[in-house]
Amino acid sequence: MTSSATSSPGPGRGSRRAAPVGHAAMRSANLSLLLRHLHTRGGRSRATLAQETGLSKASVTSLVSDLAELGLVQEGQVERRGTVGRPGTEVRISPLHVAGIGLELNVDYLAVCLRDLAGEVRFTSSVPMPYVLDATVADGRAYPPGLVLDRVAQQLAESLEVASREGLWVAGVTIAPPGPIDYEGGSVRVAANLGWTDVPLGEELAARLGPEHPALSLENDAKLSALAEAPRLARRGITDLVYLTGDMGVGAGILAEGRLIRGWSGFSGEVGHIGLDPAGVRCRCGRRGCWETMVGFDTVLAVLDEDDPARSGRLPMLDRLEHLRVLLEAGDPRLHERFTLLVDDLVRGIGVLVDVLNPQAIVLGGYFGYFADLLVGRVQSALDARLLAADGRVEVSGSALGLDAAAIGGAAAALERVLEDPLLAPPLSADASA
Amino acid sequence: MTSSATSSPGPGRGSRRAAPVGHAAMRSANLSLLLRHLHTRGGRSRATLAQETGLSKASVTSLVSDLAELGLVQEGQVERRGTVGRPGTEVRISPLHVAGIGLELNVDYLAVCLRDLAGEVRFTSSVPMPYVLDATVADGRAYPPGLVLDRVAQQLAESLEVASREGLWVAGVTIAPPGPIDYEGGSVRVAANLGWTDVPLGEELAARLGPEHPALSLENDAKLSALAEAPRLARRGITDLVYLTGDMGVGAGILAEGRLIRGWSGFSGEVGHIGLDPAGVRCRCGRRGCWETMVGFDTVLAVLDEDDPARSGRLPMLDRLEHLRVLLEAGDPRLHERFTLLVDDLVRGIGVLVDVLNPQAIVLGGYFGYFADLLVGRVQSALDARLLAADGRVEVSGSALGLDAAAIGGAAAALERVLEDPLLAPPLSADASA
Numbered sequence: 074m075t076s077s078a079t080s081s082p083g084p085g086r087g088s089r090r091a092a093p094v095g096h097a098a099m100r101s102a103n104l105s106l107l108l109r110h111l112h113t114r115g116g117r118s119r120a121t122l123a124q125e126t127g128l129s130k131a132s133v134t135s136l137v138s139d140l141a142e143l144g145l146v147q148e149g150q151v152e153r154r155g156t157v158g159r160p161g162t163e164v165r166i167s168p169l170h171v172a173g174i175g176l177e178l179n180v181d182y183l184a185v186c187l188r189d190l191a192g193e194v195r196f197t198s199s200v201p202m203p204y205v206l207d208a209t210v211a212d213g214r215a216y217p218p219g220l221v222l223d224r225v226a227q228q229l230a231e232s233l234e235v236a237s238r239e240g241l242w243v244a245g246v247t248i249a250p251p252g253p254i255d256y257e258g259g260s261v262r263v264a265a266n267l268g269w270t271d272v273p274l275g276e277e278l279a280a281r282l283g284p285e286h287p288a289l290s291l292e293n294d295a296k297l298s299a300l301a302e303a304p305r306l307a308r309r310g311i312t313d314l315v316y317l318t319g320d321m322g323v324g325a326g327i328l329a330e331g332r333l334i335r336g337w338s339g340f341s342g343e344v345g346h347i348g349l350d351p352a353g354v355r356c357r358c359g360r361r362g363c364w365e366t367m368v369g370f371d372t373v374l375a376v377l378d379e380d381d382p383a384r385s386g387r388l389p390m391l392d393r394l395e396h397l398r399v400l401l402e403a404g405d406p407r408l409h410e411r412f413t414l415l416v417d418d419l420v421r422g423i424g425v426l427v428d429v430l431n432p433q434a435i436v437l438g439g440y441f442g443y444f445a446d447l448l449v450g451r452v453q454s455a456l457d458a459r460l461l462a463a464d465g466r467v468e469v470s471g472s473a474l475g476l477d478a479a480a481i482g483g484a485a486a487a488l489e490r491v492l493e494d495p496l497l498a499p500p501l502s503a504d505a506s507a
Numbered sequence: 508m509t510s511s512a513t514s515s516p517g518p519g520r521g522s523r524r525a526a527p528v529g530h531a532a533m534r535s536a537n538l539s540l541l542l543r544h545l546h547t548r549g550g551r552s553r554a555t556l557a558q559e560t561g562l563s564k565a566s567v568t569s570l571v572s573d574l575a576e577l578g579l580v581q582e583g584q585v586e587r588r589g590t591v592g593r594p595g596t597e598v599r600i601s602p603l604h605v606a607g608i609g610l611e612l613n614v615d616y617l618a619v620c621l622r623d624l625a626g627e628v629r630f631t632s633s634v635p636m637p638y639v640l641d642a643t644v645a646d647g648r649a650y651p652p653g654l655v656l657d658r659v660a661q662q663l664a665e666s667l668e669v670a671s672r673e674g675l676w677v678a679g680v681t682i683a684p685p686g687p688i689d690y691e692g693g694s695v696r697v698a699a700n701l702g703w704t705d706v707p708l709g710e711e712l713a714a715r716l717g718p719e720h721p722a723l724s725l726e727n728d729a730k731l732s733a734l735a736e737a738p739r740l741a742r743r744g745i746t747d748l749v750y751l752t753g754d755m756g757v758g759a760g761i762l763a764e765g766r767l768i769r770g771w772s773g774f775s776g777e778v779g780h781i782g783l784d785p786a787g788v789r790c791r792c793g794r795r796g797c798w799e800t801m802v803g804f805d806t807v808l809a810v811l812d813e814d815d816p817a818r819s820g821r822l823p824m825l826d827r828l829e830h831l832r833v834l835l836e837a838g839d840p841r842l843h844e845r846f847t848l849l850v851d852d853l854v855r856g857i858g859v860l861v862d863v864l865n866p867q868a869i870v871l872g873g874y875f876g877y878f879a880d881l882l883v884g885r886v887q888s889a890l891d892a893r894l895l896a897a898d899g900r901v902e903v904s905g906s907a908l909g910l911d912a913a914a915i916g917g918a919a920a921a922l923e924r925v926l927e928d929p930l931l932a933p934p935l936s937a938d939a940s941a
């Protein structure tokens with residue numbers, strides 16, 4: 074069990090490389106450079122690769138051949154060019170041999186995602202937690218870890234089976250647990266909504282998956298969601314962003330210059346408890362005016378009748394959201410008033426994040442993302458109005474990935490291992506499904 | 508004029524290197540690796556260098572010889588070893604040939620710092636702004652840019668002269684201006700306290716310094732101060748920190764994994780205007796409850812008599828602080844009450860930064876740092892009490908560099924250019940003072 078999916082070895086100030094460059098390291102670094110380039114920019118000819126990366130054509134040819142033997146790239150269709158001359162062959166990331174798995178374990182659902190190196194989702198499944206366990210558990214909000222982990226292991230085993238059947242080697246599995254992570258121990262400290270304390274997730278899952286399982290890592294859902302959204306924004310040159318999760322709690326995943334800002338012990342982005350009003354509502358953390366008390370999903374539910382189906386923790390999250398949507402479209406005045414206040418309070422907290430981090434984009438996830446049509450425009454206008462400098466403008470959008478963001482990000486984080494060190498992938502001559 | 512002292516070329520997500528590794532790049536990267544290692548860890552033998560960096564002994568010998576020819580390292584005293592055998596010779600950073608200059612241009616003072624590559628401050632001078640210009644300007648708080656820039660250029664010319672006299676090649680000059688920077692244009696947008704708008708600092712100084720001047724960059728004072736404090740903390744393994752400036756305004760310099768977090772347009776750390784109380788005092792920015800209205804230097808001055816010398820903008824900052832110190836030591840009840848409230852309000856804002864960034868250390872600068880003895884212990888206790896997880900503990904300290912922090916950081920930022928690319932330094936055979 075590695076302690077984190079995405080932590081880098083933590084180089085000292087300014088020292089961007091942890092290791093010296095010898096000939097072997099140079100080859101490995103250039104393999105990684107080429108693979109990342111293809112991964113980010115898409116398929117292109119060897120000549121284009123040489124031109125864009127600054128590597129010699131001979132080097133590109135030799136490196137591409139290595140990457141192909143590792144099953145990481147493949148030859149593609151003839152590249153269309155406007156000029157005369159011999160048409161080039163396109164090299165692109167291969168979807169055939171390498172994949173990563175992400176799994177979000179949430180109080181509402183288990184979502185798993187198997188994604189190949191080319192970015193294609195090859196298998197996904199989502200199970201509403203209440204449905205998983207209602208048969209066996211009396212109190213639907215306090216799930217015994219053993220039962221949940223059995224189900225998680227089953228869902229992982231299904232994904233691994235799909236991978237094996239399709240000849241995909243799985244580079245790793247990243248799990249987003251429903252509470253703060255003990256990165257050292259690979260456990261979840263507390264999952265208040267599940268009634269859990271110090272559950273050794275990594276160890277328990279490793280035991281259930283057997284000795285042959287891929288590397289398992291834990292990472293926070295907001296951080297993984299930020300990683301999942303990153304490629305969409307990176308294509309437009311945006312590498313500084315904050316992803317906001319919106320559920321009972323609120324969390325943030327922060328990318329700066331394309332790098333995940335984890336904080337020194339992995340607890341960056343705990344924005345649900347930033348104090349924005351000393352005279353505000355008392356939070357379950359004991360303090361007053363935490364952002365969560367203003368924008369958490371509970372604040373929406375609180376305006377509904379006690380027996381409203383949206384308030385039922387027994388229903389899957391998506392059903393509850395759809396029910397709210399129906400009420401909103403029917404013009405429910407309590408909800409419309411709530412959403413007006415929500416915009417103001419979202420802007421207050423996002424304003425703090427903008428002042429501290431100066432991101433180029435804010436991505437609204439969770440229930441904020443589900444109601445992006447109601448929130449994005451209004452939040453954007455209010456942020457524009459509070460702006461100090463024109464080039465500090467931040468762009469607000471809804472998550473494109475919905476409730477699967479963390480699982481997709483988990484798969485991406487697992488694939489990072491191969492992008493960083495392509496030589497991890499087993500050569501094609503070996504058993505690709507090992 | 509380069510647009511920023513410290514921005515990296517902005518690699519895409521995960522792509523940590525911008526360039527491929529060829530043999531020339533490999534040599535340059537390894538020169539940088541060795542030089543940084545010596546810079547961070549101090550002098551050591553070739554054998555120790557090989558062992559610690561993973562480079563072969565032959566490579567180390569050859570690279571050290573290159574660095575010596577560039578005047579970047581020198582042979583030192585015999586290294587004491589507990590074992591028998593031939594005593595090694597120590598290689599260490601040379602203080603003789605390469606330096607950087609930092610200059611802080613502030614409403615209160617101009618401070619300049621010439622620092623050699625070995626970290627020694629070779630020349631420093633600080634001039635209280637009121638003294639600079641009182642003779643020529645009627646209204647002491649609205650200084651014409653031309654006059655100020657003449658004085659800045661004069662101070663820079665003095666430092667360059669010292670450098671030239673001592674045979675130091677100046678790698679660059681970094682200037683911390685008194686307001687938000689237009690990084691593209693190398694200008695200061697607004698310096699409210701000086702009555703400035705859109706002053707093209709870089710261009711104006713370049714013109715005054717003549718064609719032979721070193722590379723000029725602008726960077727924010729809080730960011731430079733964070734860079735200046737970083738080595739002290741890095742020696743204890745701390746690479747995630749927030750430096751807080753305390754003056755009329757409040758700003759933050761953020762380092763994550765040793766890297767400066769600048770934000771996408773350079774405006775990270777604008778923490779003076781984070782809104783912490785919707786019912787709070789109206790800020791000069793127009794909003795209510797900005798952190799600055801609670802902890803800015805004005806809040807301290809406001810409790811004093813109108814004619815108290817500490818309130819006089821005509822006095823140098825240090826004199827005003829010393830006067831406050833005398834009042835505090837005499838038991839002034841208004842100031843003691845103010846400092847009690849200040850601790851609470853500092854903790855509220857720092858709490859937000861801790862939740863968002865999860866730094867390992869908070870460094871108090873400016874007037875917070877000057878009164879570190881009164882603030883650090885109490886802020887630390889209050890932060891410890893609000894902690895959610897034990898390993899999220901953040902350590903509070905006062906800046907060790909006082910009001911010179913930004914100038915020292917500016918010199919360090921200028922020297923970064925050589926640490927990143929040692930081949931920038933002119934070989935010793937050439938004129939070292941060019």
